[in-house]
Amino acid sequence: MSDKVTLEFNGNKYDFPIVEGTEKEQAIDIKTLRSATGLTTIDPGYKNTGSCESAITFLDGEKGILRYRGYSIEELAEKADFLEVAYLLIFGELPNTDQLAKFHADIKKESHVDEEMKKILDGFPKSAHPMGVLSSLTSALIAFNPSSVNVTSENDMYHAIVRILAKFPVLVAWTLRKKKGLPLDYGDDSLGYVENIHKMMFKRPSEDYKSNKIVIDALDKLLILHADHEQNCSTSTVRIVGSSHAGLFASLSAGISALWGPLHGGANQAVLEMLEAIEADGGDTKKYMAKAKDKNDPFRLMGFGHRVYKNFDPRAKIIKVAADEVLNDLGIDDPILDIAKGLEKEALEDPYFVDRKLYPNVDFYSGIIYRALGIPTEMFTVMFALGRLPGWIAQWREMRLNNEPIGRPRQVYVGENHRFFVEVNKR
Numbered sequence: 001m002s003d004k005v006t007l008e009f010n011g012n013k014y015d016f017p018i019v020e021g022t023e024k025e026q027a028i029d030i031k032t033l034r035s036a037t038g039l040t041t042i043d044p045g046y047k048n049t050g051s052c053e054s055a056i057t058f059l060d061g062e063k064g065i066l067r068y069r070g071y072s073i074e075e076l077a078e079k080a081d082f083l084e085v086a087y088l089l090i091f092g093e094l095p096n097t098d099q100l101a102k103f104h105a106d107i108k109k110e111s112h113v114d115e116e117m118k119k120i121l122d123g124f125p126k127s128a129h130p131m132g133v134l135s136s137l138t139s140a141l142i143a144f145n146p147s148s149v150n151v152t153s154e155n156d157m158y159h160a161i162v163r164i165l166a167k168f169p170v171l172v173a174w175t176l177r178k179k180k181g182l183p184l185d186y187g188d189d190s191l192g193y194v195e196n197i198h199k200m201m202f203k204r205p206s207e208d209y210k211s212n213k214i215v216i217d218a219l220d221k222l223l224i225l226h227a228d229h230e231q232n233c234s235t236s237t238v239r240i241v242g243s244s245h246a247g248l249f250a251s252l253s254a255g256i257s258a259l260w261g262p263l264h265g266g267a268n269q270a271v272l273e274m275l276e277a278i279e280a281d282g283g284d285t286k287k288y289m290a291k292a293k294d295k296n297d298p299f300r301l302m303g304f305g306h307r308v309y310k311n312f313d314p315r316a317k318i319i320k321v322a323a324d325e326v327l328n329d330l331g332i333d334d335p336i337l338d339i340a341k342g343l344e345k346e347a348l349e350d351p352y353f354v355d356r357k358l359y360p361n362v363d364f365y366s367g368i369i370y371r372a373l374g375i376p377t378e379m380f381t382v383m384f385a386l387g388r389l390p391g392w393i394a395q396w397r398e399m400r401l402n403n404e405p406i407g408r409p410r411q412v413y414v415g416e417n418h419r420f421f422v423e424v425n426k427r
């Protein structure tokens with residue numbers, strides 16, 4: 001196997017080394033391309049461009065493989081809990097009992113959010129989308145935790161990391177509670193990380209909180225499945241913002257905004273809204289299949305297709321089983337589910353979807369579980385953000401520890417050539 005590629009341009013030959021990853025992925029190292037040849041590359045959507053070398057998550061879209069730090073998503077979803085997975089992603093190894101206990105204890109010590117933050121939340125209308133609120137609150141946290149901004153040593157990074165892992169769930173819970181008109185509250189440090197999040201979100205003021213193992217397990221699994229996904233839109237955003245040394249919280253706030261979009265994390269909300277719209281329109285799935293295939297119709301079947309998974313999404317397989325379990329255990333009979341099942345069956349048999357390798361992705365099922373757990377549709381993407389938090393942190397930390405240069409893509413300019421200014425009265 002050759003360890004270089006040769007480019008021939010204007011009669012000259014240039015060699016570029018091949019970089020090989022631990023899973024034998026190969027890439028052309030073009031760091032010297034521009035200085036050697038004067039050429040740049042063009043690759044809209046970065047479909048062929050590796051932005052970094054990363055040791056966090058491996059995925060093979062053709063084979064449907066997803067691994068965090070070498071461990072398969074199937075094994076982690078079955079055997080680990082979310083906090084263990086967070087530690088694994090961020091620090092590279094599964095924690096032992098003492099490490100996990102210390103990590104959790106350090107997080108608990110930081111679980112207080114400055115009361116002044118409530119005033120900021122108060123300024124938002126109830127109708128505000130929770131993702132916008134969450135992104136703003138995450139940014140606002142910087143003002144209350146200035147020592148978490150310019151973190152360069154591993155120790156300072158650690159403190160910023162436990163701080164955000166502690167405070168972010170409070171912001172998530174407050175965002176939901178404001179929407180529901182419930183009093184803003186704190187959690188209970190005697191509970192597990194995910195159980196505490198659930199309590200903070202759902203505890204009613206006049207009732208004792210009752211934990212439900214099925215619900216907590218399903219939530220834990222969903223958060224694990226969403227915890228990292230290598231260089232996707234929001235993660236690349238976190239890394240690129242962080243590359244300017246803007247700080248962890250500012251980078252995360254930008255990542256939340258990127259995740260908001262319906263082509264990325266917002267798809268889980270879009271799936272449910274689509275299913276509800278189909279139901280309201282009489283439940284005719286065939287009509288919507290036809291719309292999805294019509295090139296003159298902007299409608300897309302939300303929850304289908306993926307930029308990298310071209311055979312199946314391994315997360316979707318796990319979550320489909322979890323969805324069935326949760327719905328059975330909670331005894332939920334939801335007409336939306338029949339529509340989802342109908343669409344899934346038709347799409348999997350339809351040449352348009354089969355030929356383009358469009359399979360249900362993780363978000364096709366996650367919305368169905370969130371709905372069964374009583375989480376409002378507008379909060380779905382917030383739940384995705386909660387799950388993705390450790391992944392964003394891990395990617396940001398790796399980028400900083402590797403001393404990566406500021407992200408600054410080039411372009412090919414296609415505008416006007418030089419022209420002279422014309423006074424306004426002469427135009």
Ligand code: CMC
Nearest residue numbers: 263264265267292300301302303304305306307356361363
């Ligand atoms: N419904 C109908 N047609 C589709 C769909 C869809 N959901 N997705 C892709 N296509 C068609 C597309 O029109 C194109 O057709 P043609 O080749 O005839 O022009 C072909 O399939 C390839 O699509 P693409 O847009 O070039 O593929 P992409 O890799 O750029 O986009 C995607 C991937 C996820 C943005 C897209 O499949 C999509 O919009 N899906 C619906 C939104 C969704 O579910 N997003 C969540 C992704 S999973 C969560 C996450 O990891 O962020």
